[in-house]
Amino acid sequence: MITKADARKIVAKAIAESEADDVQVSLNGGRRTHLRFARNGVTTSGTDEHRTLSVTASFGNQSASASGNDFSLQGIVDVVRRAEAMAKLSPADPEHMPTLGPQKYVQVEAYAPTEDPEAMARGVKICTDAASKAGLYAAGFGIDNQNYSCVASKNGLFAWHKSSGAQVSTTVRTTDGKGSGWAAKAGNRLEDLDFDGLAATAVHKAETSANTTKLEPGTYVTILEPACVASLLGLLMGGVSARSAEEGRSFFSKPGGGNRLGEELFPKWLHVRSDPALKEAPVSPWTGAGLPRKARDWIRGGALRRFSRSRFWAKKTGRPVEPSGGNWHLGTTGETTEDLIATTERGVLITSLWYIRGVDPQSMLFTGLTRDGVFWIEDGKIARPVNNFRWNDSPVSVFGNALAVSKSIRPGGRGGRGGRVVVPALKTAKFALSSVSDAV
Amino acid sequence: MRRRTFLGGLAAGATLPACGGDPAAVDPTPKAADPFSDPSIAPLMEAALEAATAGGAEYADIRISDHRSQSLGSREERITRVSDSRNRGFGVRVLVDGTWGFAASADVDFDRVRAVAGRAIQIAKANRRLQADPIRLAPVGVHVGRWETPIKRDAFDVSIEEKAAKLLEINKTAMSVKGVSFCSSSMHFVREHKFFGSTEGTRIEQVLHRCNPRFTVTSVHEKKGSFRTRDALCAPQGRGYDFVEEYDWLADAKQAAEDAVAMHDAKSVTPGKWDLVLLPSHLWLTIHESIGHPTELDRALLYEANYAGTSFLTTDKMGTFKLGSDIVNFTAEKTADGALATCKWDDDGVPTRDWPIVKDGVFVDYQTTRDQAHWIGHDRSYGCSYAQSWRDVAFQRMPNINLIPPAEGPSLDELIADTNRGILIAGRGSYSIDHQRYNFQFGGQTFHEIADGKVVGLLTDVAYQANTAEFWNACDAICGPSEYAVNGSFYDGKGEPGQSNGVSHGTSPARFRQIDVLNTGRKKA
Secondary structure, eight states: OOOHHHHHHHHHHHHHHOOSSEEEEEEEEEEEEEEEEETTEEEEEEEEEEEEEEEEEEETTEEEEEEESOOSHHHHHHHHHHHHHHHHHSOOOTTOOOOOOOOOOOOOOOOOOOSOTTHHHHHHHHHHHHHHHTTEEEEEEEEEEEEEEEEEETTSOEEEEEEEEEEEEEEEEETTSSOEEEEEEEESSGGGOOHHHHHHHHHHHHHHHSSOBOOOOEEEEEEEOHHHHHHHHHHHHTTOBHHHHHTTOSTTBOTTSSBOTTOBOSOTTOOEEEOTTOSSSOOOSBOTTOOBOOOEEEEETTEEOOOBBOHHHHHHHTOOOBOOOSSEEEOOOSOOHHHHHHTOSEEEEEEEEEEEEEEETTTTEEEEEEEEEEEEEETTEEEEEBOEEEEEEOHHHHHHTEEEEOOOBOBOOGGGOOOSEEBOOEEEEEEEEEEEEOOO | OOOOOTTTTGGGOOOOTTSOOOTTOOOOOOSSOOOSSSTTHHHHHHHHHHHHHHTTOSEEEEEEEEEEEEEEEEETTEEEEEEEEEEEEEEEEEEETTEEEEEEESOOSHHHHHHHHHHHHHHHHHHGGGOSSOOOOOOOOOOEEEEEOOOSSOGGGSOHHHHHHHHHHHHHHHHTSTTOOEEEEEEEEEEEEEEEEETTSOEEEEEEEEEOOEEEEEEEETTTTEEEEEEOSOOOBSSOTHHHHHSOHHHHHHHHHHHHHHGGGSEEOOOEEEEEEEOHHHHHHHHIIIIIGGGBHHHHTTTTTTTTOOOSSOGGGTTTOBOSOTTOOEEEESOOTTOTTOOSBOTTSOBOOEEEEEETTEEOOOBOOTTTGGGGTOSSOOOOEEOSSTTSOOEEOOOEEEEOOOTTOOOHHHHHHTOSEEEEEESOOOEEEOTTSOEEEEOOSEEEEEETTEEEEEEESEEEEEEHHHHHHTEEEEOOGGGOEEEEEEEEEETTTTEEEEEEEEEOOEEEEEEEEEEOOOOOO
16 A cells, blocks of 8 residues: 555656646556455455556646556556647547646545454354354355545646545345345444444345245335445436436436436435435545535425536536535434334335346336245234336336335445445335245 | 566566565576476476465465457447456465365565465364365376467457447448437457466466457337347357457347337237247357356356356256256357367366267266366366466366257247247346246347247337246257357356356357246336
8 A cells, every 4th residue: 555645656656757738647557455255264355466557648638548557667657648648649639628637635544454364264264163053054254444535737737535444244044945044234343344233234134034925016015225325326326417407318308318317206205315425434525636525415495406517517517516415324213124024014125136237218217026034914013025126117217106205324235345324224104026936 | 479578577676665565576497497488487387386385385386377358349420438458466375184284475476475375274174163074186297388268360460440340330330220319339358368287287378368349239219218128149159359350239239229220110029838949049048058057067066056046957967867858958168169168278287178968958068177177076177267367276277168050940030930920039148046046037139020920020028038948848959050150158156265267158049938938028117
């Protein structure tokens, strides 16, 4: 891991070496340590340090980028020269924007690296021991990351950010293959992860999800656990680009032109915001090009309140620049998932969503599967495990038909890919389960 | 193989503070004759493997690699992105008391290869207490040699100007069609130059080339408030720039533009049972998801349970399970020219080959690596190990898997003429399948209605859902070898941490009887 002072020297050298009219230099790197397990034993494990130097050189409106991972003087010069050579051969871009100058950023504390090199192996042993003791198979993955990023420009921009993060997930299966439960945790630091809670949840779900009874496809009142809500919120907020909407190729486009900003699509109480300094899931206070991120409301009072907007599109349309959020927070009521179940007469509880793909961008229709724990709720209680489903639905509909939410948490994801998202479990009035999946 | 100076320039040693190791360290004398195009590699390998052996490894290997990647993006009359990356480093894998350890670094020098080998040993030793079943490696023999993807023109030797001109020409062609609003196009090229050495004596050098050119045409109908898109019908290939030169981009771009505009007024499909005639540009992905992934042995034995999932093709079904109709035969290989997974040796150093996966409709075998072969009683690996870069752990990845066309199969025209009521589907669209590979749903790029043996018009809002075994058992016709084409995926994801693998699937058009089709059109939420 390089220091801020090292980074400053490297980017200054790259800028000094460049003969381009304008140049932006980025450094990204860090260390990752990971451990994978299956059938109650370790499978692969590794550690590496990685780094990338990227240079975007511009001659007038002609630009190109090059990158490399050799931070020696010769490596830096090589990257600069490759970027310049390609930029000179690239057609002029009428949408070219000059690099940013000095910016002010909010203070974000996102670096809390692990101090215990044995913590991951110890935590994984908790998972495998819990599964073994229950006569089950555990598979899973833990990863600990420490990262740095830096961006600078010939116009005086300099930004530096360090972050850490850890995630662990486990899937516990019955040995006869009839039950499967999943749980995941994410945090800013490995020591913050509750391995005991993780193992207990996955073991409980594996045991209680076994021997399902059939539930017919249909549209049901559905409680989506936080990991599901995180997936769907990411899809929804991934579609809030001003340019796409105003070019007529997004759900938020309006027939005949314009956009659907302010249109009442969601319950009035639904509140989605972003904040780089969000304590549970902090993100860099700047985007890759150095644009400052600030705390923002995105959905409030029943409607989408803002679009992300690039510098070029802002200039063209005379509207303010708006970087993407970076993290998302969906407001909480303080209830628990159990409270949501207790107030449900008949409905479905879903642990996890899987293999989500877009079907129709016009209506923001997606398809996917359920996975590792689907339960039928009757009279305020979990009545029985049921089969998995394929679903075809839109996040606009899921959030638009939201009835209640629980307390927000930062859920983990599969493959260590849980986002920097803080969300509750959510009860929606309708979720379209279109066909049965025989998978367990 | 052309000679490339892998570590060229490092000896200049002009490092900035705290940014690298000691590239000018003393070079030990190599113990084997140098098999590599770059003389700096063999001594580094020997140093790493010696350190691993001295640390207690019963087996070790090292991969040193240099990955080049270049991409250009465009929309309408603009080149929006030109980028070129170079990423070099090495990874050392060790086996200690039957437990794997792995460590990697971007600093390719003698001090670091020894230190990283030591770190890998530490990791393996630390994880021994978590080991349930000791790793066993299938024998492989000693292999020494070099290999490079056969290409006619290296994409990295083609100028940015030439590539940009091609993209802008594609966009211009599409935009010239009335009703087209946008066209974006891109090219992505990868060149992996990697060296492999093991304590068993294998020394291999390979250069793998891949390319992924594509475009998307969009038509916006402002009055209707709708937009339609159509992607290119080509797929990435394990080839050089010659593929970009040979594919008829302008014909595809013009047709795509006309399709996108026509879709606004096309008939919305009537949901229900339809016969499907699936073209190679579409069917490859169905093969990939429903045959490729469930025949991965690690999935079948729960090693991927936490992420990619397991498989309905459990080991008790090998040799008996009727996965498809009698005409369905799948072969796996990593040897076909132009295919994305093709190489001469895998990342375990195992020579690649071909083998049957499904024979006369019966599931007969899996994809394997050295540490998996014994799980199903095999005494050798099929050579399916791959790591996407020097810093990733090699594990089982999908080879090319192909649907074998019957020698006497019909032509596409004959197949259509033989279809009373069906849908002809081309191109890669939306795709989703469950974690045991039973239930899938696929879209496409274009859908044409077949009525009374003739293609009668465009349909929209089509997706089909099926269960894997029911689907392949409904396959009643496969066109002959003259209709065979190879398509594939540039970024097939698997593993934790996630890794990407290129893989191709060859097939002729095929027909599937009475498959559930749904209408994906719906009112806005």
